[in-house]
Amino acid sequence: MIRLQHNVVHRPRTIDDACTLLAEYGPSAQLLAGGTDIMVLLNAGLLQADVFIDLWPLDELRGIDDLPDSLRIGALTTFSQILRSPAVERFAPALAAAARTIGAAQIQNRGTIGGNIANASPAADSLPVLSCLDADIELASVRSRRRVSIHSFHTGYRKTALAADEMIVAVHLPKTRTDERIEFYKVGTRRAQAISKVVLGARMQIAGGIVEHIALAYGSVAPTVVRARAAEAILLGQYPSPELASRAVAALDRDLKPITDLRSSAAYRRRVAGNLLERFLRKALQH
Amino acid sequence: MKRLLDVLREDCRLTGTKEGCGEGECGACSVIVDGEVVNSCLIPVCQVEGSSVTTVEGLALNDQLSPLQRAFLEYGAAQCGICTPGMLMSAHALLLRRPHPIRNQILEAIAGNLCRCTGYTKILDAIAAVSSGNINKPDQSE
Numbered sequence: 001m002i003r004l005q006h007n008v009v010h011r012p013r014t015i016d017d018a019c020t021l022l023a024e025y026g027p028s029a030q031l032l033a034g035g036t037d038i039m040v041l042l043n044a045g046l047l048q049a050d051v052f053i054d055l056w057p058l059d060e061l062r063g064i065d066d067l068p069d070s071l072r073i074g075a076l077t078t079f080s081q082i083l084r085s086p087a088v089e090r091f092a093p094a095l096a097a098a099a100r101t102i103g104a105a106q107i108q109n110r111g112t113i114g115g116n117i118a119n120a121s122p123a124a125d126s127l128p129v130l131s132c133l134d135a136d137i138e139l140a141s142v143r144s145r146r147r148v149s150i151h152s153f154h155t156g157y158r159k160t161a162l163a164a165d166e167m168i169v170a171v172h173l174p175k176t177r178t179d180e181r182i183e184f185y186k187v188g189t190r191r192a193q194a195i196s197k198v199v200l201g202a203r204m205q206i207a208g209g210i211v212e213h214i215a216l217a218y219g220s221v222a223p224t225v226v227r228a229r230a231a232e233a234i235l236l237g238q239y240p241s242p243e244l245a246s247r248a249v250a251a252l253d254r255d256l257k258p259i260t261d262l263r264s265s266a267a268y269r270r271r272v273a274g275n276l277l278e279r280f281l282r283k284a285l286q287h
Numbered sequence: 288m289k290r291l292l293d294v295l296r297e298d299c300r301l302t303g304t305k306e307g308c309g310e311g312e313c314g315a316c317s318v319i320v321d322g323e324v325v326n327s328c329l330i331p332v333c334q335v336e337g338s339s340v341t342t343v344e345g346l347a348l349n350d351q352l353s354p355l356q357r358a359f360l361e362y363g364a365a366q367c368g369i370c371t372p373g374m375l376m377s378a379h380a381l382l383l384r385r386p387h388p389i390r391n392q393i394l395e396a397i398a399g400n401l402c403r404c405t406g407y408t409k410i411l412d413a414i415a416a417v418s419s420g421n422i423n424k425p426d427q428s429e
Contacts, residue, residue: 007288009333032331039290039329040310052288056334080323104399105377106314109323110330192398193312 009052015060015140015169018053023142025051027164032056033076034110036103037119061114061169064088069175072138075114075168079126080105082113091175094129094201097184101125104192114168117150120158120224127154127225128201129184130171131217138170147172157223180205180213181284185276189263196220197264198272202280204235211235216277221258221269228255231277245281249274291335292316292327295342303343303372307401314400317373318342324380326399343372346379355379355414358422362413366404374400378414387418 009032012018022029030049032038033056041047055061061076066087073082079099082088088096102108102116102125116126117137127150136147141163153161162168176182182203188194199219205212214235216228230251238244258269295301295318307315309328316327319341346353355378358364365371374397381388381396388396393414402410416422 009288009331011333035329035331035334036311036326039331042288043290043309043328052331054331054333057336103311104314105324105380105396106317106326106329106399107311109325192395193401 007050007052009054011054011057013057015058015167016142018055018058018167019140019142019165021053022167023165025053029053031118031167033112033115033118034078036107036111037115037121055167066091071173071175073113073171073173075117075170076112077114079108079111079113079116083108092129092133092173092182094132094182094184094203095126095173098125098129098186098199098201101184101186101188101191107193113171117153117171118160118162118168120154120160122157122222122224123196123199123220124225125186125196125199125219128199128217128219130173130201131225131227132182132201132203132215133173133176134215135174136172137168138172139166140169141166145169151227154224176203177205179207181280183280183283185280187272187276195263198258198269198276199225200273200276200280202277202284204280204284206240206284210237210239212237216255218256218273220263221256221273223257226255228252228277230254235281240281240285245278248281249277252277288331288333290328291318291320291330291332291340294332295327295340301342301344305369305372307369307373312401313370314373314377314397315370317376317400319376319380319383322380322383324377324399341376341379343375346375353379354417354422355382358413358416359410361422362409362416364405364410364413370400370402370404374402374410378410378417381414382417388414390415393418 029051032052032054061074063074064085065072079102083096083099116124130150135150137153138147185200187198188196201217203215214232219225231248234248234251258266260266295304305315307313311326311329318327321338377397377400
C-alpha cells in the first residue's frame, strides 16, 4: 500500500540548517531520525505532519566521543553503533546491555539514542540507564545550545522539556568509577522484539561497608522513567543487609505508579520491580 | 514520503520482499541497506539516497541460488514462505559480518524475524550449514 506521498521533506546537511528549519516551521514540523517510531505512527495513520525534517544525512550528529570525564554520544548514533563501541563497553556497559535488548538487529540498525529520548516513552529501554548515570541531554536551537539533566527532560507522559524550535544533538554520560556496580534488567514477554513490562537501571557504590551512592531508575512503571527516591533514601549511608533490602523493596510503593495495560498488570509490575531490586542488591553485595 | 517497501514492491516490481505487520515487529520486509539489515516498512525512501539496497532478488547470482538459499531448500527451512525472504536477508547480513557464527549469534541475528510455521529449528540448521560449508553444490549438469 502506498501512503503519505504528499509531505514536504527537508534534508538539512548541518545542525545549523536543521535549527533554522525548526525555527521557521516550529511545531508544524516533525523531526525524523531512524524512523523506528515515527514510521510506525505514520503507517498506522496516527501522525499527521505537513513538513518533515529528516536528520538522517546529518553526520555531525553521529559518533561517540571519549572525553576525559564523560562520553558524548551524538543523537543520531544508532543502538548498533552503541553496542559495538569499545568506549561504551568500557565506561557504560549497562547502556550496551540496554541497546542489545531494543527490538532486534533491524531496529538496532536504525533506532537512535536521540530518537529514544525524544520519543519519551515510559518504556524506552535506554532511559533507565541514562537516568541512573545522571546523563545530560544537549539541545540546540537558533537561539542557543543548552544542557538539560535527564531528570528534568521528561516532564510527563510523552512530554519533554524541548522547545518547539529545539532538537537533541547529543547525550553526555559521566564516566562511572570502576568500583561502582551498574546493571540493566529488562523483563518482557521474550528477549527480542518485546516492549518492556518493567526495566531497571541500577547503580551502587559501596565504600567502607556502607552504601555511598545509589541510583535506581525504573521504566514502564510510571508515566515517565522514574528514580526510586524513597528506596534510594533507605539504602543510602546504610550497611547493606537482607533486612535493609526488604525495606527498600517495600519503599517502592511510594516511588512507582504501575498501571495495568496490554502488556502487563499493575500487581505483576510492582512485584517484578521489587524482585529486580532484590536481585541487584544481592549481586552487588557479593562483590 | 513513500516507504522503501512500497517503492521496491510497486515501483521496482521486486515483490520478493513481503509486507507482514507494517510496524517493524515481524521482519518479513527485511532488506539490506549498506550492509545492515533493516525493516523496509520503516524506511522512508529518501533515506536510501546514495545507499546500496539488496533485496532477496539480489542473492542469486547468474540464475544460481546462493548457498544460503540452497541450504533453506535442502533443510526444509521454508514452509508458507512469507517470512523466508526476510529470514534470508537477516541471515545474509549475519554471514557478511561473521562468516562462521556460533548458534547464539544465529539466534540473535534472526530474533527480529518471526516465523509461525517452522519452529525455527530448520532455519537455524540451514544457516549453520552454510557457515560450516555443509550443503550440496548446485547441480552443474542442468
